[in-house]
Amino acid sequence: MIETTDALAEACQILAKSDFITIDTEFLRETTFWPELCLIQMASPDLEVIVDPLAKGIDLQPFFELMADSSVVKVFHAARQDIEIVFHLGNLIPHPIFDTQVAAMVCGFGDSVSYDQLVQKVKGVHIDKSSRFTDWSRRPLSEKQLDYALADVTHLRDVYLKLKEELEREDRASWLVEEMAILESRETYDMHPDDAWQRLKMRLRKPQELAVMKFVAAWREREARSRNVPRSRVLKDDAIFEIAQQQPKDTEALGRLRTIPKGWERSSAGSAIVEAVNAALALPKADMPQVPRHSHTPDGAASAVELLKVLLRLISEKHGVAAKMIANSDDLDKIAVEGEQANVPAMHGWRRELFGEAALKLIGGGIALRFAGKRIEAVEL
Known part of the structure; x- marks a missing residue:
């Protein structure tokens, strides 16, 4: 594994000479809001590398510079989470990109085909998935685990070339442009906390309920980011829905809700939620969110x-x-x-x-x- 900045810079210089590179990351996210990057795997037709971003003193700047190099196509499979990591750590979006999962859908490999399924169909190779649930933050990693991680980018080279050839033969390369534009948009990864409520299932219909849900969800988003913990560790979705429906205007009313743990209403978080509820209810009705009205569905x-x-x-x-x-x-x-x-x-x-x-x-x-x-x-x- 590459464990120093100098070795990373040297590898990135070699990779930058290729028309394309394949990329994958291994990360943990069970206990954090932001994914914890544990491994970076990259391959060109001439080089295969694994980078240890947890190595003491390593600077990932050469990797970020490679991600920003517009002369090299960055090939991912199901790119969104990998790009989110690069965006969070390097404040940039890799460009240009090619997502083999999206390309496979255009080429008739089915809906949301997995990487191992795609490798099986394109190369006839079966990937050993026994290392799939590895704790990638632990060191040292075994040879078997490293081989598994590297296979995520070595087979991807052949998959990319096959899909690229198919797209060009069928004159469908332009069909991917719209999807890649979404994946390369900063708005895809930089959601404003005030928009967090839109991720929740729309169970509520009244403007007041939606306003409270919006304000409480925004508070949870900021809290989860600042503490770097999953949203559910701060406040579960069911609690947000109950708060939006019951609209507790003081901590005593908050404490009576079924989804609020006993005594939690007396915490600083409880006070912040009550403040968010009252701020939402103070909005003029015209400024409250509205559920989109669906046009009347005619008979038949x-x-x-x-x-x-x-x-x-x-x-x-x-x-x-x-x-x-x-x-x-x-x-x-x-x-x-x-x-x-x-x-x-x-x-x-x-x-x-x-x-x-x-x-x-x-x-x-x-x-x-x-x-x-x-x-x-x-x-x-």
Whole structure:
């Protein structure tokens, strides 16, 4: 393992000469808000390295400079958490990137295919997963554990080249642009605490309840970040929902809630929550969050959505693209109700060309679905 800054700088200089490098990280997050980086694995066609970010005195700056080098494509599988780590520690987003999980969906390998499944399909190699649940913060790591970690980037080289070739042959490289732009956006990883409530399942409907949920969730987000502990260690989601519904205006009322541990209301956290509740309730009603109003669903729309699902599956199978990449259930609902006016990804760009136009024809009576033998097919009328 690379354990010094000089060795890391030398390796990064060699890696920077390649057109692409594959990258993976191993981290722990069970007891912290921010992931604790434990290993960095990188490979080019000519070099394979494992970096120990926990080594005493090591400076990861050469690694961050490599991540910022726009002449080198950074290849990840399911990139989001790896990029989040780089963003948090280095305050940058790797660019340009290529996510093999997303590319695999475009190339017909199914929805959210795992790394080992993809390696099996592309290379016919079975990855030994017995080291999967290693505590990567412990030292020393065994040869078996290091071999497992390195396999996450060595096989990825061949997977990347295969997917890249497939995308170019099918003229689908541009289809990944939108997805990669989301992964390269700082907003994807730098969520403002005031927006934390939007991650919670929308069980509440009243503006006052939503306002309290927003303020309490923002307090929890800031607290979890400052203490570097998981959100649930600060306050569980169920407690936020109960606080939003009951709206305790003092610590005594807070202490009566079922989800609040006995005596917790007398802590500084309890006082902060009561303060957040009262601040939320003091907002003018016009400034309180509103639940988006869904347009009226006409009779028969549910049946139309079912037909759109069938059409989506037919097109997905025909073109070898994961249905999830083309449209989701919300997209289909909106297309069924709003038609041409539906502002969803499925009605723009390559998705519209592949599916959106056919969907409009189906709901407009221009396409029929019929049985042909034991199969269903779409027929233009």
